[in-house]
Amino acid sequence: MPCRAAANREPERNDLRGWSEASPADANSVDVFGDALPGPSQDPPRATGVITGVEQPVLPIEAPPLIEGVAAHTRDRIVDIRSGPLQVRLAETAADIDAVQALRYRIFYESLGARPLPEMLRRRRDFDRFDNDCDHLLVLDRGNGRNNNPVVGTYRLLRRDAARRLGGFYSADEYDIAPLVAHKGEILELGRSCVDAAYRQRPAVQLLWNGIAAYVLHHDITLMFGCASLPGTDPDALATPLSYLHYYHLAPSALRPRALNERYVDMRRLSIGAIDPGRALAGLPPLIKGYLRLGGFVGEGAVIDEQFNTTDVCVLVKTDLVTAKYSRHYERRCKNT
Numbered sequence: 001m002p003c004r005a006a007a008n009r010e011p012e013r014n015d016l017r018g019w020s021e022a023s024p025a026d027a028n029s030v031d032v033f034g035d036a037l038p039g040p041s042q043d044p045p046r047a048t049g050v051i052t053g054v055e056q057p058v059l060p061i062e063a064p065p066l067i068e069g070v071a072a073h074t075r076d077r078i079v080d081i082r083s084g085p086l087q088v089r090l091a092e093t094a095a096d097i098d099a100v101q102a103l104r105y106r107i108f109y110e111s112l113g114a115r116p117l118p119e120m121l122r123r124r125r126d127f128d129r130f131d132n133d134c135d136h137l138l139v140l141d142r143g144n145g146r147n148n149n150p151v152v153g154t155y156r157l158l159r160r161d162a163a164r165r166l167g168g169f170y171s172a173d174e175y176d177i178a179p180l181v182a183h184k185g186e187i188l189e190l191g192r193s194c195v196d197a198a199y200r201q202r203p204a205v206q207l208l209w210n211g212i213a214a215y216v217l218h219h220d221i222t223l224m225f226g227c228a229s230l231p232g233t234d235p236d237a238l239a240t241p242l243s244y245l246h247y248y249h250l251a252p253s254a255l256r257p258r259a260l261n262e263r264y265v266d267m268r269r270l271s272i273g274a275i276d277p278g279r280a281l282a283g284l285p286p287l288i289k290g291y292l293r294l295g296g297f298v299g300e301g302a303v304i305d306e307q308f309n310t311t312d313v314c315v316l317v318k319t320d321l322v323t324a325k326y327s328r329h330y331e332r333r334c335k336n337t
Helices: 002-007 026-030 094-111 118-123 160-166 204-219 235-249 277-282 286-293 320-335
Strands: 080-083 086-090 135-141 151-159 186-195 221-231 303-305 310-318
Touching: 080 204, 086 204, 094 118, 094 135, 094 151, 094 186, 135 204, 151 160, 151 204, 160 186, 186 204, 204 221, 204 320, 221 235, 221 286, 235 277, 235 310, 286 310, 310 320
Parallel strands: 186 221
Antiparallel strands: 080 086, 086 135, 135 151, 151 186, 221 310, 303 310
8 A cells, every 4th residue: 555655646642742852862763864954044034033934844855764674564554664573553453552551651651750630540541532533653562571562662643534523633722723724735643652761772763753654655644743842841941942943943824833822932032143053953852853854843832731841832844855755665665566
């Protein structure tokens, strides 16, 4: 199926929080997009410092590289990619979902200090009403002898048809995402990402990216989005990253989500002249840097999430750069089969 999808393409909570904020070691896995980002535009910023209407990617790069030695087994599944003992595929059973929720609980609540609801605490599971209608991307360690739960990484994927059944996307609790919903192509909300601490310097992160690329190709997705987190709930303590994101990576107006009025936190904590872009970029969580290097943008305004002890921004990525390399990869596989 991915081969057919690729052949038809031209060379694209529910949130993005999780493994990227958990450990500095993640940068070694995530930063496969390049070493630095240029400024937002060749032209000087407007007087406000807000860069708008920039449609082209920030950096002319390709999607994350395929892992050497990865074998794709996609004849019967939308996603089935393996590297040594690790495998990435979609959840297929209730047991898979339970294992995902257990991993998320360990990462979000036991490791990162989020505040579980009473039923979550009792069951030691992270769950919400979105789980049953979402697709869940899993990384499994088939060589894991520590326990009988081989799920070591996950991403939650929510497409438009499932969001309709649920009454909307998860991000709508924090942002007015009407411009994204109005997008003519297929859209995908990414979220609840996490990777077991023992696997953050192994291929698990790249496998998740590979799995997302295969999923995007299969469903012809042209736009991805979700909420990404900065640690802490004091916007002034996050003045540099918030201001940098606003001035240098604000989404074009036609696609720009905006924090809901009752939750809106102004990201312009500093003047544009007070920001060193290179240092500001270096201080961002690895996951946010990864999305920016794929040409990603952020919405207007941040949101405080007291439960997760984070400050959230809405990130969106056109999938052209994600799919271009994988289109060529699967086209080559089709020619060789």
